[in-house]
Amino acid sequence: MMRFSTLIKNPADWMKGSGPHSEIVMTSRVRLARNLRGFPFPGFSQEHQRIELLKAARPVVEELPEMRDGYSVDYTELSKVRKQVLVERHLVSREHAARTAGCAVVIDRKQSISVMINEEDHFRLQGIRPGLNLRGAYELVDRIDTEMDAGLPYAFDGKLGYLTACPTNLGTGMRASVMLHLPGLVLLDQINPVIKAVGKIGLAVRGLYGEGTEALGNLFQISNQHTLGESEPEIITQIEKVIEGVIRSEQTARAKLLEDHHTMLSDQVGRAYAILRYAHVLTSKEALNLLSMLRLGADLDIITNCDRSLLDLLLLEIQPAHLQLGADRELSPEERDVARAEITRSRLQAITGPANQTPPPEAS
Numbered sequence: 184m185m186r187f188s189t190l191i192k193n194p195a196d197w198m199k200g201s202g203p204h205s206e207i208v209m210t211s212r213v214r215l216a217r218n219l220r221g222f223p224f225p226g227f228s229q230e231h232q233r234i235e236l237l238k239a240a241r242p243v244v245e246e247l248p249e250m251r252d253g254y255s256v257d258y259t260e261l262s263k264v265r266k267q268v269l270v271e272r273h274l275v276s277r278e279h280a281a282r283t284a285g286c287a288v289v290i291d292r293k294q295s296i297s298v299m300i301n302e303e304d305h306f307r308l309q310g311i312r313p314g315l316n317l318r319g320a321y322e323l324v325d326r327i328d329t330e331m332d333a334g335l336p337y338a339f340d341g342k343l344g345y346l347t348a349c350p351t352n353l354g355t356g357m358r359a360s361v362m363l364h365l366p367g368l369v370l371l372d373q374i375n376p377v378i379k380a381v382g383k384i385g386l387a388v389r390g391l392y393g394e395g396t397e398a399l400g401n402l403f404q405i406s407n408q409h410t411l412g413e414s415e416p417e418i419i420t421q422i423e424k425v426i427e428g429v430i431r432s433e434q435t436a437r438a439k440l441l442e443d444h445h446t447m448l449s450d451q452v453g454r455a456y457a458i459l460r461y462a463h464v465l466t467s468k469e470a471l472n473l474l475s476m477l478r479l480g481a482d483l484d485i486i487t488n489c490d491r492s493l494l495d496l497l498l499l500e501i502q503p504a505h506l507q508l509g510a511d512r513e514l515s516p517e518e519r520d521v522a523r524a525e526i527t528r529s530r531l532q533a534i535t536g537p538a539n540q541t542p543p544p545e546a547s
Contacts, residue, residue: 184245184252184253184254184255185252185253185254185292186254187254187256187265189254190254190290190294191268191508193294194496194499195272195293195294195295195311196293196294196295196313197210197294197295197311197312197313198272198294198313198492198495198496198499199313199492199495199496201313201314201492202312202313202314202315202316203314203315203316204314204315204430205313205314205491206364206482206491207363207364207365207429207430207433207434208314208315208361208362208363208364208426208430209313209314209362209363209364209402209495210273210311210312210313210314210361210362211311211312211313211314211315211316211317211319211320211359211360211361212273212309212310212311212312212320212359212360212361212362213309213310213317213320213321213323213324213357213358213359213360213419214307214308214309214310214324214357214358214359214360215306215307215308215309215324215328215345215355215356215357216303216304216306216307216345216347216348216349216352216356216357216358217304217305217306217307217308217328217331217337217338217345217356218304218305218306218337218338218345218346218347218348219236219240219305219335219336219337219338220336220337220338221336222235222236222305224303224304224305224348225285225301225302225303225304225305225348226303226348227348230284230285232285233284233285233286233301234284234285236285236300236301236305237257237285237286237287237300237301240300240305240306240335241255241257241287241289241300243331243334243335244289244298244300244306244331245289247327247330247331248330249291249296249323249326249327249330250289250290250291250296250298250327252292253289253290253291253292254288254289254290254292255287255288255289255290256287256288257286257287258282258283258284258286258287258288259283259284264504264507264508264513265504265508266280267280267503267504268502268504268505268508269288269290270504271499271502271503271504271505272294272499273311274288274290274294274297274309275288275297275299276299276302276307278302278303279299279302279307282301282302285301286299286300286301286302287300287301288300294311295310295311295312295323296308296309296310296311296323296324296327297309298327303348303349304347304348304352304356306331308324308327308328308331309324310322310323310324311323315361315423315426315427315430317359317361317419317422317423318419320359321357321359321415321419325415343411344356344410344411351408351409351410352410353410353411354410354411354412354413355410355411355413355414355415355418356410357407357410357415357418358406358407358410359406359407359418359419359422360404360405360406360407361404361405361406361422361426362402362403362404363402363403363404363405363426363429363430363433364400364401364402364475364478364479365377365401365402365403365429365433366401366475366476366478366479367433367434367435367436367437367439367440367479368432368433368436369401370436370440370444370447370448370451371436371439371440371444373432373436377429377432378403381405381425381429384425385407385408385409386405386406386407386408386422386425387404387405387406387407387408388403388404388405389403389404389406390402390403390404399467399468399471399472400471400472400474400475400498401472401475402471402475405422405425405426405429406422407421407422437479437482437483440483441483448479448483448485449485449537451476452476452477452479452480452485452486452537453536453537454476455473455474455475455476455477455480456477456480456486456531456534456536456537457536458473459473459474459477459527459528459531460527460528460531460534460536461528462524462527462528463521463524463525463528464520464521464524465501465520465523465524465527466520466523467501467502467503467519467520467523470501470523470524470527471498471501474494474497474498474501477489477494478491478494478495480537481494485537486534486535486536486537487535488533488534488535489534493530493534497526497527497530497531500526500530501523501526501527503519506519506522506523506526507519509522509526510522
């Protein structure tokens, strides 16, 4: 199996800023919740039962064609920082990383598929693709789900579908979500009506790391809340339709910023570039919000020689656990702020600031 250092050294394809509508949709993710017959749900089980399930199930997952030569680890062998690195890469959930005995994760070489063992359910199967590609993400997990079903006795009911620890996951057990970068709507104060409209049709809007987290860096996760009574393709079609509407709203907002608020936009991008390029202390929140502006500037050609994938990788590198992994020791918040600024200055060295463009006349 792959070593942790190899996993971290190679960025996943979804981290490289490519894929349909990738200037707005960073990633598409599909997660399936599955459980085994004859074992209590993880939250209601004793440690020895979780360990027993792990011993039986982990070799089956490791042997799947897609997971061979991947990364597999028992959480008792993983440090707190390394677990947090996996959370920052969206390969495991925050809740799963907080657990220890009887928990493990298996990740494929491309970091496109991860199988969490003994999360809220016995298995959480996750597929992740760059850009707007929920179908591609679903195909990844559907294939391994079928293979696992052949070797493991799933808890399934003919009427209710897949049985899950939380009733909201009953049925398909599927959660489909997209990570969107929406600075245009935020700058024009149009984000709240969009969030309300999405909420009204039964979709959830969350921050960078899911439930209960803040929308830092103008990044928003939109996902389905219901899994019962609809098929997987129906759920995906519904979400894609909504996301396409949000993409159009963000495109309109960006065009309006360029046309009617060019000076304000250039000012925001220019300030973001200057602080990121020369600061010696950067908090996590400030860095994410400034990188969001720089990404917008790159997408709108206000900054002309900046590759979006560089910024998307930088978004990861400056996260607290990634910084500590790079330093090979635990860092205080102050030390992290200094290290974050240092990495950012170094990565942005070759990028020139916003060109002195002549803005169009401001709308009166």
